[in-house]
Amino acid sequence: MDKVQEKTSRKKILNNLILHLHPKVIPESTLRFTLTFGLGGMTALLIVLQALTGLLLRFVYVPTPAGAYNSVLHIKNELVIGSFVRNIHYWSGSLLIVIVFLHMLRVFFTSAFHERRKSNWVFGVILLILVLLSNFTGYLLPWDQLAYWAITVVSNMLNYIPVIGESINSLVLQGTEVGAPTLILFYNLHTGLVPLALIILMAFHFWKVRKAGGVIIPGGGERKGQKTVSVMPHLLAREFVVALVLLAVVFLLAVILEAPLQERANPLSSPNPAKAPWYFQGFQELILHFHPTIAVVLVPVTALVLMFSLPYLKYGETITGIWFISKTGKKLSLISLFVAITTTPAYIVFDEYVIRTTNSESLFGNGIITFVVLSLLIIGFAYLLRRKFNVSRAEIVQTLFIYLVSSFIVLTITGIFFRGEGMALTIP
Amino acid sequence: MNINDNKKIPRRSFFKKIWVLLGLIAGAETLYLIFDFLSPRHRKGTKGNVIFIDAGDVDTFKNGSVTSFRKNSFYLVRLKNSGFIALSIKCTHLGCAIIWDEDKGEFICPCHSSRFDVRGKVHQPPATRPLDTHPVVIEGNRVKINTGRTIKRSGIDKAPVVFA
Numbered sequence: 001m002d003k004v005q006e007k008t009s010r011k012k013i014l015n016n017l018i019l020h021l022h023p024k025v026i027p028e029s030t031l032r033f034t035l036t037f038g039l040g041g042m043t044a045l046l047i048v049l050q051a052l053t054g055l056l057l058r059f060v061y062v063p064t065p066a067g068a069y070n071s072v073l074h075i076k077n078e079l080v081i082g083s084f085v086r087n088i089h090y091w092s093g094s095l096l097i098v099i100v101f102l103h104m105l106r107v108f109f110t111s112a113f114h115e116r117r118k119s120n121w122v123f124g125v126i127l128l129i130l131v132l133l134s135n136f137t138g139y140l141l142p143w144d145q146l147a148y149w150a151i152t153v154v155s156n157m158l159n160y161i162p163v164i165g166e167s168i169n170s171l172v173l174q175g176t177e178v179g180a181p182t183l184i185l186f187y188n189l190h191t192g193l194v195p196l197a198l199i200i201l202m203a204f205h206f207w208k209v210r211k212a213g214g215v216i217i218p219g220g221g222e223r224k225g226q227k228t229v230s231v232m233p234h235l236l237a238r239e240f241v242v243a244l245v246l247l248a249v250v251f252l253l254a255v256i257l258e259a260p261l262q263e264r265a266n267p268l269s270s271p272n273p274a275k276a277p278w279y280f281q282g283f284q285e286l287i288l289h290f291h292p293t294i295a296v297v298l299v300p301v302t303a304l305v306l307m308f309s310l311p312y313l314k315y316g317e318t319i320t321g322i323w324f325i326s327k328t329g330k331k332l333s334l335i336s337l338f339v340a341i342t343t344t345p346a347y348i349v350f351d352e353y354v355i356r357t358t359n360s361e362s363l364f365g366n367g368i369i370t371f372v373v374l375s376l377l378i379i380g381f382a383y384l385l386r387r388k389f390n391v392s393r394a395e396i397v398q399t400l401f402i403y404l405v406s407s408f409i410v411l412t413i414t415g416i417f418f419r420g421e422g423m424a425l426t427i428p
Numbered sequence: 429m430n431i432n433d434n435k436k437i438p439r440r441s442f443f444k445k446i447w448v449l450l451g452l453i454a455g456a457e458t459l460y461l462i463f464d465f466l467s468p469r470h471r472k473g474t475k476g477n478v479i480f481i482d483a484g485d486v487d488t489f490k491n492g493s494v495t496s497f498r499k500n501s502f503y504l505v506r507l508k509n510s511g512f513i514a515l516s517i518k519c520t521h522l523g524c525a526i527i528w529d530e531d532k533g534e535f536i537c538p539c540h541s542s543r544f545d546v547r548g549k550v551h552q553p554p555a556t557r558p559l560d561t562h563p564v565v566i567e568g569n570r571v572k573i574n575t576g577r578t579i580k581r582s583g584i585d586k587a588p589v590v591f592a
Contacts, residue, residue, distance in 0.1 A: 149524065156523035170468045268498050270524035274539035288554060422541035
């Protein structure tokens with residue numbers, strides 16, 4: 001075989017590989033970076049990075065209470081790039097949650113979940129849950145104080161689920177407290193079942209995007225009559241740049257910031273404060289304000305039901321591919337964001353210093369009443385928009401979505417940065 | 429017209445239904461078997477377990493004292509009326525290990541600042557339930573605590589106080 005032939009056959013193989021993910025040509029308008037910000041691709045790359053670093057860590061890690069902490073110390077201190085690999089695994093895991101979340105927001109705000117994309121939104125939500133599960137099961141593995149008590153706190157939240165809570169708790173812990181059986185379960189989920197499910201569903205997610213004709217066309221245009229360009233090199237070059245930048249960011253983080261590792265887990269001594277992993281601190285913050293059953297059952301279940309049903313609500317005519325639907329949509333979004341990031345902290349402070357001190361006994365009554373009042377306020381607000389200002393259904397759903405999501409983000413940030421000793425409000 | 433012609437379709441759909449049914453049964457069985465693997469190992473017998481800890485002579489515990497048995501995950505309280513009560517170390521809020529504060533005369537959870545009195549009653553939320561207890565038995569002159577059994581209480585009235 002001469003050189004030219006060899007080159008073309010190599011190109012064919014590469015082409016084949018890429019064209020399994022991408023079509024041969026795509027509409028030129030979808031190349032625009034601000035349409036997708038490359039978030040879906042970033043997610044995929046981070047998951048590959050997690051798989052590779054995870055495979056390496058798995059050679060050294062020992063999933064027993066006696067051996068876990070020492071093996072992590074060994075990775076951290078003895079191996080040449082052990083600390084680097086562990087840091088990459090830690091930071092890209094956290095980054096994964098952020099990017100997946102942003103990806104979801106992007107899909108929502110460009111209305112890319114209607115018609116043929118309905119079911120893929122649902123698969124996306126499942127993937128988001130899997131990413132959270134993957135992070136959560138990995139959180140226990142270092143077996144330090146941080147890990148031990150975070151898992152204790154979160155698994156005890158499950159106890160507040162009526163009737164079946166305690167059985168679920170003992171299923172998660174594989175006993176009554178965090179111990180060797182818990183570690184085995186978490187290790188197996190983290191390195192086996194969850195990644196497997198992630199990879200299978202991810203492939204499905206990609207395939208569904210292709211079946212829907214690729215990413216959403218900006219401006220709500222039809223696929224027919226669009227000016228097209230070839231994927232090689234137009235899309236590929238752009239993807240390559242995004243991938244390199246992302247890798248650079250992750251590597252930089254891994255070099256600068258050491259993944260936390262506290263003292264070895266001690267079941268007899270709780271740290272002050274003991275916090276849930278950062279991505280669950282929104283719920284932890286909720287527990288401080290509402291009765292636990294509301295915070296860990298009513299709110300998450302409602303949120304999940306809303307998330308899954310989002311594409312199947314009645315929207316009437318839908319506009320796709322435009323950020324925030326319309327000018328009105330944009331304005332309402334901003335108002336909603338503003339209301340959320342002012343009222344939520346105000347409520348947190350009010351509850352901390354006024355309600356809590358006067359009403360300590362009837363927590364349940366307090367929680368239910370507050371929850372109902374807040375829900376009614378939100379529904380009333382939606383009703384007002386629909387009747388008085390004649391806003392479309394899609395715009396109302398968007399406005400409420402922004403309100404709820406931003407409130408939850410505020411709660412999470414409060415939990416991460418503004419809760420100090422004894423979970424009292426502090427300034428970081 | 430042949431009589432068999434009419435019967436053909438019901439028979440086929442009947443078999444189809446049988447297949448679906450068999451599939452469902454197989455699915456349920458598989459799920460059951462998977463959950464069998466996942467079910468907690470020590471579920472059987474946990475509640476009725478008897479693990480007695482010999483705490484010591486009755487007279488070594490003064491009235492109105494709290495003695496720490498952290499290694500066995502409980503505090504032994506002797507109330508002012510000379511009754512014994514064994515409180516679990518596990519905070520009822522989210523499972524952290526409580527600490528006895530001698531100066532304030534309260535149990536304090538370091539994680540989320542719940543406070544409990546010597547009988548385990550909630551002094552300050554976020555905890556909503558009093559502390560769990562273990563049965564105390566006085567045998568002769570010895571105080572023994574059955575840590576194999578944990579009693580959950582909803583109200584403080586049922587505090588299982590034992591007198592020597």
